[in-house]
Amino acid sequence: MSNTSHSPATQSAPDSGFGRFLRATEIDPRLLGMVGALVLIWVAFEAYSTLILGRPSMLLGAAQADANGFLTPRNLWNLSVQTAYIGIMATGMVLVIITRNIDLSVGSIMGMVGMYMGLLQVDFLTPALGLGHPAIWVVTVIFGIVMGALIGALQGSMIAYLNIPSFIVTLGGLLVWRGAAFLVAGGKTIAPMDDTFALIGGGSFGALGRTGSWIFAAIAVVAVVWGVVRGRKARTLHGFQQRPVWAEWFMGGLICAIILGATAIVNSYIWPKGNIKKYYDQLGLPVPDGAEFGHGYAYPVLILIVVAIFMTVLMTRTRFGRYVFAIGGNPEAAALSGINTRTMTVKIFTLMGALAGIAAVIGSARQNSATNAMGNLDELYVIAAAVVGGTSLAGGVGTVYGAIIGALILTSLQTGMVLIGFGDGSYQRIVIGIALVLAVWLDIVYRKRIK
Amino acid sequence: MVTRTGTPLVELRDMSISFGGIKAVDHVTVDLYPGEVVGLLGHNGAGKSTLIKCLSGAYKADAGQILINGAEVDINNPRDARAQNIETIYQTLALADNLNAASNLFLGRELVGPGGFLDDSKMEAETRKIMARLNPNFRKFNVPVSALSGGQRQSVAIARAVYFNAKILIMDEPTAALGPQETQMVAELIQELKAQGLGIFLIEHDIHNVMKLCDRASVMKNGQLVGTVDVNQVTDEDILSMIILGKKPAKAA
Secondary structure, three states: OOOOOOOOOOOOOOOOHHHHHHHHHOOOHHHHHHHHHHHHHHHHHHHHHHHHOOOOOHHHOOOOOOOOOOOOHHHHHHHHHHHHHHHHHHHHHHHHHHOOOOOOOHHHHHHHHHHHHHHHHHHHHHHHHOOOOOHHHHHHHHHHHHHHHHHHHHHHHHHHHOOOOHHHHHHHHHHHHHHHHHHHOOOOOEOOOOHHHHHOOOOOOOEOHHHHHHHHHHHHHHHHHHHHHHHHHHHHHOOOOOOOHHHHHHHHHHHHHHHHHHHHHHHHOEOOHHHHHHHHHHHOOOOOOOOOOEOOOEHHHHHHHHHHHHHHHHHHHOHHHHHHHHHHHOHHHHHHOOOOHHHHHHHHHHHHHHHHHHHHHHHHHHHOOEOOOOOOOHHHHHHHHHHHOOOOOOOOOOOHHHHHHHHHHHHHHHHHHHHOOOOOHHHHHHHHHHHHHHHHHHHHHHHHHHO | OOOOOOOOOEEEEEEEEEEOOEEEEEEEEEEEOOOOEEEEEOOOOOOHHHHHHHHHOOOOOOEEEEEEOOEEEOOOOHHHHHHOOEEEEOOOOOOOOOOEHHHHHOOOOOOEOHHHOEOHHHHHHHHHHHHHHHOOOOOOOOOEHHHOOHHHHHHHHHHHHHHOOOOEEEEEOOOOOOOHHHHHHHHHHHHHHHHOOOEEEEEOOOHHHHHHHOOEEEEEEOOEEEEEEEHHHOOHHHHHHHHHHOOOOOOOO
């Protein structure tokens, strides 16, 4: 069957040069739309800051120390850290929404798990093991993830076996876990967290550094090239038609360029002077002249990358992922194919809970404290991120990378509004609310057009 | 001609199932021999699909026995049925619209490579092979099945049943959504599978298809079995009166 033509989307794409380009590279036009929207938002904030507010722009040659627009290493680095925990939860929300469910409780789970992690560290681990013991952060992280997973499993079981709609179960969860978060310490803030634990939240010390980031980038580039080569081999093995060589390498090259570009940006964000002094003080050395450190990838971003890869493999390469899509596409057909849709639901919500646990680790490490308000309203941002990223509330459709780009778009809007002087949360909410409705409307228009 | 001696391939003995006090299937007994096509007939709501879902594992009967080659088996879910080499083509086709042909064909029975990861290339290659046999014009391997025509979707559902070497095939109105040419294709396929020694339960409304394709016909009305007749010994009028009046013709054994 090697002569069989292999051409997805033949009937829809126009036969222009651009249509051929999209077909050859197999880029999803919606991905292109999302990236376009992201770039537009970034440029718009930078333009507003430069042209309306008259701030120095690095695009016009200002020094990093002076520039305070949107497109500065500092802002983009902060953006990456703030995107991380929303993005991590959004990758799980994709599975939940694909299977026609919803999880409104993730923000509250974050809050409660954060409080219990704080309590565990301050009241139990530190007295038992001693201040700064290396096991503290490990135990806390495992505890947080397991606790999140157990809460998710409980909610998932109620949805699967008691047939209560997920909207109701998790709406109940939203209230219950938030209330519980307050009661853990009677509304008090628990601080500070263990020093090593706090590094997970990012900051100058909680980042990979320049050398580490370049090594990381090099590994990623090798992995991309290996993936392209392996993909071609698999197609040859079964005699399928190959993508054009130029398209394959164009895509591979583009991904590598993005990796290297992102690495250069995070590496060019230099440490503040105070942190450099702190670093040398800890070593007991004087600060040498011209000492300069680049941040590199922050740990939360690395965690997001690991989670994203794990979730992508899970969704595209395993039976579990295939069943998630099948249940979303036709729950009855999935059941008739012998898929146990109930245990799948429990597993999906358990995974969602575990991801909320990871988000709680990052959130409380970043604040270096546990507060009962942590994660408040984040469930809405997480759902919005998944939906803006192309996940269909009708079920059956969604991607992990889409959700992360969605999270990046929302976080960009949020931080951008603060940056250009609309720090009041009201404006952020208005803008994000409009963006959400607009994104879904554009998606509907797009789907109609391809039909 | 089918020889109906010895042990039947399938025997559904005294099956009953109720939903909320309504007896959907009421003490029904039917059997099926290798190489035979048994038509299940009756009005909508007569209980044909419900009866057959007890065999395919979608429902669990309240009472009754299922015997495969004379041995009683327990079928609690679709996986149990598949383990007995029972394959079903549902009226709704039971396809996940958002997945492509290969993913649907192997749904629940995916081929995996080293490390337990899905081997999509292998599955697509296998799908191309079986489709080359069943529907040589089929080309749309890389689009969701929602983008396929009714006939193409049907051929995916049939391919799924045929690929896994079914011994017992259940077809719930396989030609309902098809054009004349595709209906002919399904008819030829049924003859081919019969010749291979499969037993087929065929739920069918079109009396001409019944006369043409089936060896025997079991007629149901209001959840009860009206009777089973040898298609060669009755006319289509006889069968229609069984369906409509619920009475077995006097001359048929």
